[in-house]
Amino acid sequence: MKPALVLTQNPLLARQVERELGDKGYSPLRYADWREVTERGPYALVVVDQHAPLTPEAQERLMNAPLIVFLYEDQFTGARAWLEAGAQAIFLYPAELEAFRRHLDRLETPGSDRKAPAGSGPRGKVLAFYSAKGGSGKTVLASLVAQQLSVLYQKATLLVDLNAQFGGVEALYNLEPRRSYLDLQPVIEELNEYHLKSVIARHVDAPLDLLLGPADPDKATYIEEELLTRVFQLARRHYDFIVLDLPSALNVQSFSGLKSADHIYYVLTPDSLAIRAFKHVKPIFERYHLQQAAHVSLIINRVHRKSEITPKDIERLLPLPIAATVRAQYFTLQPYQNMGKPFYTSRQRPAPLKSLTQDLKPLVESLVKGAQSHGSSPAKLFARFMES
Numbered sequence: 001m002k003p004a005l006v007l008t009q010n011p012l013l014a015r016q017v018e019r020e021l022g023d024k025g026y027s028p029l030r031y032a033d034w035r036e037v038t039e040r041g042p043y044a045l046v047v048v049d050q051h052a053p054l055t056p057e058a059q060e061r062l063m064n065a066p067l068i069v070f071l072y073e074d075q076f077t078g079a080r081a082w083l084e085a086g087a088q089a090i091f092l093y094p095a096e097l098e099a100f101r102r103h104l105d106r107l108e109t110p111g112s113d114r115k116a117p118a119g120s121g122p123r124g125k126v127l128a129f130y131s132a133k134g135g136s137g138k139t140v141l142a143s144l145v146a147q148q149l150s151v152l153y154q155k156a157t158l159l160v161d162l163n164a165q166f167g168g169v170e171a172l173y174n175l176e177p178r179r180s181y182l183d184l185q186p187v188i189e190e191l192n193e194y195h196l197k198s199v200i201a202r203h204v205d206a207p208l209d210l211l212l213g214p215a216d217p218d219k220a221t222y223i224e225e226e227l228l229t230r231v232f233q234l235a236r237r238h239y240d241f242i243v244l245d246l247p248s249a250l251n252v253q254s255f256s257g258l259k260s261a262d263h264i265y266y267v268l269t270p271d272s273l274a275i276r277a278f279k280h281v282k283p284i285f286e287r288y289h290l291q292q293a294a295h296v297s298l299i300i301n302r303v304h305r306k307s308e309i310t311p312k313d314i315e316r317l318l319p320l321p322i323a324a325t326v327r328a329q330y331f332t333l334q335p336y337q338n339m340g341k342p343f344y345t346s347r348q349r350p351a352p353l354k355s356l357t358q359d360l361k362p363l364v365e366s367l368v369k370g371a372q373s374h375g376s377s378p379a380k381l382f383a384r385f386m387e388s
């Protein structure tokens with residue numbers, strides 16, 4: 001029998017957890033508090049609820065046993081502390097008892113929680129929305145595309161806000177910045193899906209997972225490329241699409257995002273400033289050897305009758321495939337942004353968003369169908385990109 005400690009003062013939780021543990025061949029030992037524990041470790045497993053104190057003494061007594069934590073509210077304020085203390089998994093009680101059971105199953109078959117071998121299993125696509133010019137519409141378009149994929153096409157989609165200094169997505173969704181990918185730094189070496197889940201936010205009205213940044217310029221300086229790369233790698237195993245909203249600035253976030261992307265959507269507004277900014281990207285892409293990383297295509301955004309430059313001009317000036325041409329829809333977008341409302345909440349396409357939905361449809365449908373955008377090879381695409 002494998003001794004498992006259960007530390008909780010909640011009798012209902014204790015009973016349910018004990019039953020699951022018993023089913024899996026553990027012998028559960030229940031206590032209200034660490035101080036009462038008389039059995040000496042090591043334990044095969046320790047399950048606690050959020051009220052179990054995390055004193056140094058308690059940590060010592062854990063003796064490296066896998067720690068599983070149940071939280072009662074989906075606010076995860078304590079999640080970071082638990083992760084730092086070495087929690088292997090965090091579940092919401094009672095909503096996630098089933099996930100707890102599956103986790104126990106996986107513990108029984110060692111190695112099954114490991115990374116799937118290359119080439120096997122589903123592999124999500126990382127899509128980067130980038131532009132060298134701020135205010136081009138990266139955040140809005142990344143959100144629209146992510147929401148369409150998740151709400152209209154039921155694709156498991158994660159929207160990642162990489163504007164670490166000030167954020168953007170959480171403003172768009174009216175979320176208080178809370179958990180962020182930076183909270184995963186302490187567990188980077190053993191990062192797993194439960195860690196990832198514990199920092200993901202969800203809009204109450206939209207079935208879309210959000211991974212936010214720290215939204216704090218001081219903290220942003222601690223972000224390392226390795227952390228982001230690992231997070232993207234892990235996310236690929238659990239999502240169909242990982243949509244990255246990148247900052248215009250070239251920093252660790254945009255660099256990691258561009259490097260990890262399967263496809264880069266360069267957002268271009270039809271004006272000469274935007275075209276000039278685009279030309280600056282060329283040496284940057286050269287420097288970072290992004291040609292191996294991704295297909296690059298353009299989204300022409302905020303097109304209107306009086307645009308300084310037409311999509312036709314762009315086709316001529318910048319010979320890159322155009323994935324979508326999006327009309328200027330200021331008055332449509334504003335109310336959603338001002339109120340932090342998601343664009344899509346059900347499979348119905350809201351009437352006010354008709355033209356935005358239509359304009360992005362070719363892009364989103366090609367993603368859903370898994371079409372290689374525009375049929376060109378990455379090398380070819382990039383070569384054209386470099387010629388511009």
Ligand SMILES: Nc1ncnc2c1ncn2[C@@H]1O[C@H](COP(=O)(O)OP(=O)(O)O)[C@@H](O)[C@H]1O
Pocket residue numbers: 131133134135136137138139140141168301302303326327328329330331333334337
């Ligand atoms: N197609 C569009 N029509 C009208 N306004 C738009 C459009 N796309 C973006 N905007 C507006 O432009 C502003 C900047 O967009 P944002 O997505 O924040 O840009 P970025 O992330 O590139 O800095 C926002 O106020 C947004 O509402």
Ligand SMILES: [Mg+2]
Pocket residue numbers: 138139140163168245246247
């Ligand atoms: Mg932005």
